[in-house]
Amino acid sequence: MTHKRFVIFLTLAAMLFCGCREEADYHPYIGESGGLVYNSYSSQFDYLWRCMSTGYVFWDVEETDWDAVYKEYMPKFQALDEKHKAGEDVTLADLKELYRGITGGMKDHHMSFVIKNLFPSPNDTVPGFYTEPGQYEAESRDYYIEHRVKEQERLDSFLNVIEQHYDIEVHETASEEVPELGESVTYHYCLIQLPDGRKIPYLWQSMAAISPIMRAPEGDAYKLLDHWLTAIAETPREQLAGIILDNRANSGGYQDDMDYLVGSYLNEKTEVFKTRYKEGPGRLEHSVWTPYYIFPQSQYHRDITAENIPYVILCDINSVSMGEIEQLVMRETLPTCYIIGERTFGGTGPLQPVEYINLTYGGPFGNINTMCHDVYTSTFESMIGGQILEGIGCVPDQEVLRKDYNGDFKPQLDAAIEYIKR
Amino acid sequence: MKVSYLKNIAAILLCWMTMGANAQEQPKLVLGGQLGWDYTTIDRTSMGRLDETYVPISGYSVGFQVRYSLLDWLAIRAGFELMNRSYTMERNLPSIDPVRTKYHNDYFMLPVMADFSFGGKRLRGHAYGGVYGAFWKSARTMGTTFWMTDYHIYYEEFEEKRQFNSEDRRLIGGGVTGLGLSYIFPNKDGSRGGNILFLDALYYYDFNSHHKGHSNLSDPRYLSTLSVTFGYGIYF
Numbered sequence: 001m002t003h004k005r006f007v008i009f010l011t012l013a014a015m016l017f018c019g020c021r022e023e024a025d026y027h028p029y030i031g032e033s034g035g036l037v038y039n040s041y042s043s044q045f046d047y048l049w050r051c052m053s054t055g056y057v058f059w060d061v062e063e064t065d066w067d068a069v070y071k072e073y074m075p076k077f078q079a080l081d082e083k084h085k086a087g088e089d090v091t092l093a094d095l096k097e098l099y100r101g102i103t104g105g106m107k108d109h110h111m112s113f114v115i116k117n118l119f120p121s122p123n124d125t126v127p128g129f130y131t132e133p134g135q136y137e138a139e140s141r142d143y144y145i146e147h148r149v150k151e152q153e154r155l156d157s158f159l160n161v162i163e164q165h166y167d168i169e170v171h172e173t174a175s176e177e178v179p180e181l182g183e184s185v186t187y188h189y190c191l192i193q194l195p196d197g198r199k200i201p202y203l204w205q206s207m208a209a210i211s212p213i214m215r216a217p218e219g220d221a222y223k224l225l226d227h228w229l230t231a232i233a234e235t236p237r238e239q240l241a242g243i244i245l246d247n248r249a250n251s252g253g254y255q256d257d258m259d260y261l262v263g264s265y266l267n268e269k270t271e272v273f274k275t276r277y278k279e280g281p282g283r284l285e286h287s288v289w290t291p292y293y294i295f296p297q298s299q300y301h302r303d304i305t306a307e308n309i310p311y312v313i314l315c316d317i318n319s320v321s322m323g324e325i326e327q328l329v330m331r332e333t334l335p336t337c338y339i340i341g342e343r344t345f346g347g348t349g350p351l352q353p354v355e356y357i358n359l360t361y362g363g364p365f366g367n368i369n370t371m372c373h374d375v376y377t378s379t380f381e382s383m384i385g386g387q388i389l390e391g392i393g394c395v396p397d398q399e400v401l402r403k404d405y406n407g408d409f410k411p412q413l414d415a416a417i418e419y420i421k422r
Numbered sequence: 423m424k425v426s427y428l429k430n431i432a433a434i435l436l437c438w439m440t441m442g443a444n445a446q447e448q449p450k451l452v453l454g455g456q457l458g459w460d461y462t463t464i465d466r467t468s469m470g471r472l473d474e475t476y477v478p479i480s481g482y483s484v485g486f487q488v489r490y491s492l493l494d495w496l497a498i499r500a501g502f503e504l505m506n507r508s509y510t511m512e513r514n515l516p517s518i519d520p521v522r523t524k525y526h527n528d529y530f531m532l533p534v535m536a537d538f539s540f541g542g543k544r545l546r547g548h549a550y551g552g553v554y555g556a557f558w559k560s561a562r563t564m565g566t567t568f569w570m571t572d573y574h575i576y577y578e579e580f581e582e583k584r585q586f587n588s589e590d591r592r593l594i595g596g597g598v599t600g601l602g603l604s605y606i607f608p609n610k611d612g613s614r615g616g617n618i619l620f621l622d623a624l625y626y627y628d629f630n631s632h633h634k635g636h637s638n639l640s641d642p643r644y645l646s647t648l649s650v651t652f653g654y655g656i657y658f
Binding site for chain 1: 465466467472473515517518523563567568569570571572573576578580582587588589597627628629631633635636637638639640641642644
């Protein structure tokens with residue numbers, strides 16, 4: 001009797017306990033596309049809102065109230081659904097206005113949304129639209145001039161005739177497609193000669209693609225980079241006045257470029273910033289801050305710190321992503337680094353390929369070819385001291401604004417040469 | 423359905439109470455302390471994280487308890503314990519296979535239980551049932567994380583104190599049940615009372631998730647802990 005009593009008691013206790021836990025709701029994860037179904041403007045918004053809610057890495061520093069966004073915009077998308085059901089056109093312009101309002105103030109300056117119209121309107125000339133919230137913020141700065149694509153063309157034109165302005169001993173230029181990106185990179189390498197005979201190896205790069213170029217040691221771009229790096233590594237100290245890396249209008253690219261641009265001048269493994277990634281669907285669920293290291297490289301090594309060689313980096317508002325992370329890292333690690341130009345764009349989170357989403361639970365998601373959305377977000381970087389520069393960018397040591405010179409590229413380069421000559 | 427449960431419970435409790443009519447006079451209050459080993463699991467849906475495995479790990483507990491006998495076979499037991507409730511998360515994707523995080527959690531546990539006992543004058547069996555409140559006192563995370571360049575993944579060991587945030591629920595409740603054995607050392611004059619040794623196995627089952635989620639997100643994570651404790655008490 002006694003044993004039976006206890007068995008009944010334990011069974012009852014177990015039954016009572018098991019009914020006390022809440023079940024999880026199904027929730028699409030940021031990288032999850034298998035169960036993706038949306039067939040209305042409001043359900044598309046709901047899906048994107050949820051993916052951002054779980055996968056966006058900046059919630060703890062983000063000023064946009066994401067819950068308020070849902071409350072404000074869901075009725076507007078439902079109104080679009082009603083409009084569509086009533087047989088009226090919903091245009092891309094209608095959608096773009098809403099998505100621009102949703103994302104316009106967000107911190108992530110890598111972010112972009114490509115959205116297709118689920119029910120294309122005869123008034124739409126293209127199937128989708130592109131919106132880049134960070135660009136809106138940049139355009140609001142009083143020193144903004146033009147989008148980086150246009151600025152790259154202008155800067156390339158300026159450099160093509162650089163001999164008109166300076167004593168140039170060597171000038172090489174090369175453009176090469178980076179197959180992994182499907183984009184072309186343009187370089188100008190100039191060996192600038194000062195009146196006293198000393199030299200300055202100068203490099204402009206339209207994007208950060210040194211590492212893929214150097215992995216395939218052939219072609220003009222490889223030779224050009226090899227010449228610039230060799231000039232820095234092998235020019236006798238008394239003939240080497242300094243180094244200039246021009247990151248103006250640099251649209252970003254490869255993190256591994258830092259092996260060449262920084263690692264070549266380090267003597268030991270060096271922590272340069274910290275990264276973190278999402279670790280769960282909670283908005284505040286992150287991995288620990290993890291050190292990001294650069295390792296010393298031997299191929300083009302030179303101890304520019306010991307030799308006190310000035311390393312000047314030029315940057316502007318169109319220096320984006322690796323085009324600005326590079327100088328942030330150089331300033332952290334190379335005491336002779338000096339940055340001249342404009343505060344940069346502010347996209348400082350290292351990007352991961354879309355296939356890494358299952359590793360980091362964050363980053364880009366969607367595919368405009370197979371779905372109706374393609375959203376690009378970055379990972380999170382903090383400087384060693386804890387500063388968060390996303391949306392802020394790199395503030396130069398010496399500000400020289402091109403708007404003060406009618407958009408001329410020369411004054412910033414003049415300032416770099418003057419700094420080196422000092 | 424709920425009414426039916428309650429009727430069953432009431433009938434069983436009544437049955438127990440009437441069977442305790444042969445109680446004999448004894449000291450009613452026991453104060454004691456215990457040390458324990460525990461084993462914690464976490465219940466959580468995958469929610470799209472396809473490669474994570476949660477591995478239970480063991481910990482330790484230390485605490486005090488008080489038992490007050492209402493009848494010869496029925497006592498109320500309350501306690502205060504500091505308990506490790508820890509587990510490990512392992513990533514299984516081939517590219518990041520070494521990545522793992524040990525979540526080392528310390529909880530203050532405040533269980534209140536009914537203690538149903540049976541058996542002889544010295545060696546007695548116990549069945550426990552009750553509820554507890556728990557406070558997530560502190561946590562540390564340690565393990566191996568990763569960072570990536572364009573072409574490489576690197577691993578980094580870490581250990582750091584967890585900084586709680588607004589998504590953490592630190593105050594939770596749960597149910598506890600279990601079985602135990604006790605041995606009562608009689609007084610020199612042969613009367614019952616004196617000292618008591620006990621060995622208990624208790625199962626703590628959280629009713630609240632320690633992650634609150636957020637708007638439109640319900641991804642609860644529940645801890646369950648099997649705790650085996652060995653203790654010593656004194657009758658008053």
